[in-house]
Every structure is written in structure tokens, then in C-alpha cells.
Amino acid sequence: MSNPKPKLSIQNLFFTYGDETEALRNINLDIMENELFILFGPSRSGKSTLLRLMNRLSDLSEGGQRQGKILFNGSGIFSRKVDVINLRRRISMVFAIPTPLPGTIYDNLTYGLKMAGMRDKATLDERVARSLQQAALWDEVKDRLHTSAFALSGGQKQRLCLARSLALEPEVILLDNPTSGLDPISTTIVEQSLHELKQQYTIIMVPHSVQQAARVADKAAFLLDGQVIEVGRQKDLFVNPKDQRTEDYVTGRFG
Amino acid sequence: MNEHNRPHTSTEGTSMKTREASGPSKMTARSLWENLKDQSASELIIENLIRLSGISVIVVVTLIFFFLLREGSAAFLDIPLRQLFGSRWYPIEGLFGLWPLMVGSFWVTIGAVVIAVPLGLTTAIYLGEIAPLWQREILKPFIEVLAGIPSIVLGFLGWVALAPIIQNLGAPSGLTAFTGSFILAYMSLPTIISITEDALYAVPKEYRDGSLALGATQWQTIWRVVLPAARSGIVMAIMLGIGRAIGETMAVMLVTGNAANIPEFGFGALFQPIRTMTATIAAEMGEVAQGSLHYNVLFGIGIVLFVVTSGINLLATRLVGGRGKRRPGGRL
Numbered sequence: 001m002s003n004p005k006p007k008l009s010i011q012n013l014f015f016t017y018g019d020e021t022e023a024l025r026n027i028n029l030d031i032m033e034n035e036l037f038i039l040f041g042p043s044r045s046g047k048s049t050l051l052r053l054m055n056r057l058s059d060l061s062e063g064g065q066r067q068g069k070i071l072f073n074g075s076g077i078f079s080r081k082v083d084v085i086n087l088r089r090r091i092s093m094v095f096a097i098p099t100p101l102p103g104t105i106y107d108n109l110t111y112g113l114k115m116a117g118m119r120d121k122a123t124l125d126e127r128v129a130r131s132l133q134q135a136a137l138w139d140e141v142k143d144r145l146h147t148s149a150f151a152l153s154g155g156q157k158q159r160l161c162l163a164r165s166l167a168l169e170p171e172v173i174l175l176d177n178p179t180s181g182l183d184p185i186s187t188t189i190v191e192q193s194l195h196e197l198k199q200q201y202t203i204i205m206v207p208h209s210v211q212q213a214a215r216v217a218d219k220a221a222f223l224l225d226g227q228v229i230e231v232g233r234q235k236d237l238f239v240n241p242k243d244q245r246t247e248d249y250v251t252g253r254f255g
Numbered sequence: 256m257n258e259h260n261r262p263h264t265s266t267e268g269t270s271m272k273t274r275e276a277s278g279p280s281k282m283t284a285r286s287l288w289e290n291l292k293d294q295s296a297s298e299l300i301i302e303n304l305i306r307l308s309g310i311s312v313i314v315v316v317t318l319i320f321f322f323l324l325r326e327g328s329a330a331f332l333d334i335p336l337r338q339l340f341g342s343r344w345y346p347i348e349g350l351f352g353l354w355p356l357m358v359g360s361f362w363v364t365i366g367a368v369v370i371a372v373p374l375g376l377t378t379a380i381y382l383g384e385i386a387p388l389w390q391r392e393i394l395k396p397f398i399e400v401l402a403g404i405p406s407i408v409l410g411f412l413g414w415v416a417l418a419p420i421i422q423n424l425g426a427p428s429g430l431t432a433f434t435g436s437f438i439l440a441y442m443s444l445p446t447i448i449s450i451t452e453d454a455l456y457a458v459p460k461e462y463r464d465g466s467l468a469l470g471a472t473q474w475q476t477i478w479r480v481v482l483p484a485a486r487s488g489i490v491m492a493i494m495l496g497i498g499r500a501i502g503e504t505m506a507v508m509l510v511t512g513n514a515a516n517i518p519e520f521g522f523g524a525l526f527q528p529i530r531t532m533t534a535t536i537a538a539e540m541g542e543v544a545q546g547s548l549h550y551n552v553l554f555g556i557g558i559v560l561f562v563v564t565s566g567i568n569l570l571a572t573r574l575v576g577g578r579g580k581r582r583p584g585g586r587l
Binding site for chain 1: 387388459461462464465466467468469470471472475479480483484
């Protein structure tokens with residue numbers, strides 16, 4: 001942990017969508033290894049766009065314009081030499097709306113691995129078990145791994161989507177509101193597993209609420225209109241924000 | 256299939272509207288009562304009109320079926336089955352062997368399917384999944400134009416443009432089963448493409464994102480996630496495409512050579528003149544005496560076609576997974 005180099009470094013990043021919406025304006029952020037980093041702000045502040053840029057899912061939005069750099073382990077991810085597929089295996093993403101792929105629970109968990117060319121049954125089984133345990137889902141589904149993933153409840157689906165990303169053993173996990181639509185109990189389960197997961201992974205998360213952000217963050221950045229207003233450690237940002245706008249948002253005066 | 260459900264949905268819509276309109280008004284008890292009476296009268300008329308049109312579909316289909324049976328059943332009763340399914344179609348000599356016609360229809364349809372399905376599916380995948388917006392905007396109107404070309408024009412094109420090419424390739428005549436297949440393929444392509452594209456469009460974006468975020472390539476995503484998710488729509492597209500191919504008459508009549516012989520089995524069969532069931536009916540119906548055996552046999556062919564097409568539709572419903580389930584009927 002003596003290595004001061006950031007895991008991900010975002011430098012002078014701008015992004016404009018095909019319809020000319022300016023989503024991000026000059027973002028600069030450093031995210032350290034094994035950090036749970038929170039991106040929060042009102043809707044349309046650019047949080048999800050920023051997440052989607054980090055594993056280049058933004059490549060999919062037609063006519064999008066991008067400027068600036070994101071360095072992953074010190075090398076730029078937008079360079080032509082980068083293998084996007086490999087990048088997405090190392091920087092994995094879980095979406096706000098949990099969408100199991102058509103198929104069984106087991107299929108969902110092994111999908112990424114099989115696409116990466118892994119065929120060994122024993123390794124697959126082991127990864128399935130481990131990732132389900134990490135996502136706190138193992139006990140609930142271990143007896144029905146080969147039944148349809150659509151039969152799971154909303155909270156279970158969300159954890160399934162988390163588990164299928166973990167199965168790839170990525171270095172960074174991007175979580176876009178992983179507790180949207182979850183009841184308080186499931187939310188607590190997911191938040192607890194986050195604390196264990198950050199021992200092994202770097203996590204960047206868009207939270208469900210400011211309260212959640214304050215509960216789980218190591219460090220957080222407040223975004224507004226595509227700009228970073230303030231970055232700070234959990235104590236500083238949520239207890240003693242420097243910027244008036246951050247304070248207003250954190251205390252619930254707007255947003 | 257869904258016609259019987261639709262009327263109810265629309266009655267619901269009408270009554271909702273009228274109810275809302277009369278709801279918040281400050282009418283006296285008397286005029287409110289009058290209003291309700293008017294309302295239920297018009298409601299009754301509309302509902303019955305819609306019911307009538309629903310029932311008329313059933314009546315018409317039943318009538319068609321009985322008419323076909325009445326005119327055509329003699330063929331199956333008067334001619335020994337062995338002769339009916341024999342290999343010689345010479346109506347003038349009283350030989351009504353349907354086998355060559357069935358084989359002809361079979362080859363033309365199979366050929367069309369083999370050409371149209373891969374071409375249609377790949378085009379739809381390209382359009383829906385790969386092509387950038389500007390290419391899509393160019394391609395789609397072309398496909399719509401293709402759908403709008405009258406079949407006889409395509410047949411004519413096949414006759415003047417395609418047939419000479421096939422003859423030059425060494426076929427005895429340019430007018431062959433393959434020529435028909437090719438024309439039919441292009442006729443059913445717009446159906447296959449547009450329905451498949453709709454099916455792909457209906458696949459949630461989250462599936463693609465989810466798959467890509469797990470490090471799958473675009474091709475893996477299409478093959479492993481998008482196509483399976485769109486399966487039922489794609490099966491429907493293919494079946495409707497085939498339906499179009501089997502039923503088509505005039506264009507096929509123009510380009511397949513109309514020789515009622517059984518081609519030798521194998522790949523060469525595609526490059527020999529054949530005659531389809533539909534073309535036979537169209538070509539000979541004008542010349543037969545009404546009520547003659549020949550006339551009955553032509554209707555018999557109609558029955559065969561009817562059975563085959565229904566079979567395909569039934570198969571399609573099965574494969575799509577509906578298993579003949581109906582939505583519950585609507586009632587207010």
C-alpha cells in the first residue's frame with residue numbers, strides 16, 4: 001500500500017453526447033487502489049456517464065465526443081492499442097437496473113468467463129461459488145443454480161449482477177446505483193458486502209442517496225452539471241464540506 | 256389470431272372516455288339519467304358492431320373452408336389415392352397426379368428459404384445491431400421499396416434478367432425452380448428483415464450493456480444474448496416469410512417453366528423447370544368446365560395448400576412458445 005500511484009486517474013475529461021448535451025466538463029479525479037470511491041450528485045450531473053467512460057461502454061453512444069484522458073494502472077484506456085474487451089474484464093460494471101441475461105443463474109455467472117474462453121468445469125464451479133458468497137447470495141441460491149435467473153427477487157437479481165461481475169475477478173468494479181429499488185434489508189446486505197469487497201477490489205460507486213454515500217464512502221466526489229465541485233474523504237465532505245453547493249446538497253437543501 | 260381480443264380493448268377505451276366526460280359535471284339528476292341512457296345506447300351499438308366484425312371473420316373463414324371442401328372433396332373421393340398422388344399430371348388424358356406439383360412447390364419453397372433466411376437475418380442483424388445511424392437511414396427506405404414492388408414486376412425481372420444468366424450457366428432452360436426461388440426469396444426478404452429487426456429492437460438495451468460489461472465481444476453479445484432473446488420473433492419472421500413464398504403464384508408461374516415433371520432428386524433439381532401447385536390452379540382454372548373432375552382436382556390442390564399453410568402457422572405458434580394460449584378476454 002506504499003504505492004502512491006492511483007489505480008485510476010481521470011485527467012481533463014470532457015464528454016459531449018451525440019445530441020450535443022455536455023455531460024462532463026473538465027473532470028479530474030484520482031482513485032486509489034482498494035478505495036471505495038463515491039460519485040454523487042443530482043440526476044443528470046454526469047455520474048453515470050463518467051462510470052460508463054471508465055470501461056468504455058461510452059463507445060456505444062453514437063456521435064459522442066470525448067476529450068482528455070483516463071489512466072488505468074498508469075496507461076491510457078482510450079489509446080488505440082487498448083483491447084477494449086480485456087479492459088472491460090478488468091474494469092467491470094454493474095448497472096442500476098438489474099438485468100439477468102436469459103438463462104439460468106449458473107449461466108449468468110459463467111457467461112463472462114466462458115466468453116473469455118474459460119471451459120474448465122472445476123474452475124467455473126469454484127468461481128461461481130466464490131462470487132456468490134462475496135455477493136451474499138450463495139445461501140439463497142446454492143440449491144437452484146440451474147433454474148432461471150428471472151425467477152429471483154429484485155434484490156437477488158441485483159446481487160446476481162454483482163456476483164457475475166465478481167466472477168471475472170476484475171480489478172475495479174463500477175457500481176451504478178446497486179441498491180436502486182431494494183428494500184432496507186437487502187440494501188444493508190449489499191452495503192455490508194461492499195466493505196468486504198474493497199479489501200480485494202477498487203470500487204467506484206454511484207450511490208442511491210446521500211445518506212448511503214455518507215455510510216459507505218472512503219472518499220467521495222460531488223458532481224454538479226458535469227463538473228466536480230468537491231472531492232474529499234468521507235469525514236471532510238459529508239461533515240465539513242468546503243463548498244456551499246456541496247453543503248446545500250448534502251444537507252438536503254436541494255437535489 | 257388476436258382479433259377477438261382487440262374489440263374488447265377498444266370498447267374499454269370508448270367507455271372510459273365517455274365516463275370521464277360525464278363524471279365531473281354538475282347536472283341535475285334528470286339530465287344525468289338521460290345522459291346515461293344515451294350513453295348506454297351508443298355503447299350497445301358500438302359494442303355490437305365490433306362484435307359483428309369479429310364474428311364475420313370466423314364466418315368467412317368457415318365459409319371458405321366449406322366451399323373448398325365442397326368443390327374439392329370430389330377429387331379425393333372419385334380418384335383413387337394412388338393415382339392422385341401419382342407422378343403424372345395430364346388432365347386431358349384424365350391423369351391427375353399431384354405429386355409433381357407438390358415436389359415443384361417444395362423445391363421452389365426450400366430454395367427460397369435457403370436464400371432468404373440467411374440473407375434476411377444477417378441484413379436485420381446488420382441493420383439493428385451494427386450499422387451506424389446514417390447507414391440505417393439509407394438502407395431502410397430501400398427495404399421498404401423492395402417490399403412495395405409488385406410481385407409480378409419481380410417475376411418479370413426474373414424472366415428477362417435472371418433467366419438468361421441461369422441458362423448461360425448451363426441449365427437446359429433459364430426458367431427453373433431456382434429462378435423461382437430467387438425471385439421468391441427477394442419477395443419474402445422485406446417481411447423477414449422487418450419482423451426480425453423489430454424482434455431485435457424489442458431486446459432490452461440492458462441485455463447488451465450487461466453482456467458487453469462482462470467483457471463479451473459484440474459478436475458474442477449478438478450470438479449468445481440478443482438472438483436467443485429475440486428467438487420467438489425471429490421464428491415468426493421466418494414462418495411469415497415462408498408463408499409468403501408458398502402462396503405466391505403469378506411471379507412463380509412466369510419464371511419456373513411450368514413443366515409438371517418430377518425433377519431428379521438432388522441439387523440438380525433446382526435447375527430444372529418445375530410447376531408449383533399455385534401456378535397450376537392459376538393457369539388451368541380458366542379452361543376447365545365448372546363441375547368437371549379437373550375442376551374438382553384444382554380445388555383439391557387448394558385444400559392441400561390450405562392444409563400446408565395452416566400447418567406452418569400452427570408450427571410457428573408452437574415454436575414461438577405461445578402454445579395456443581390466448582389472453583383472457585376483456586369484459587367491463
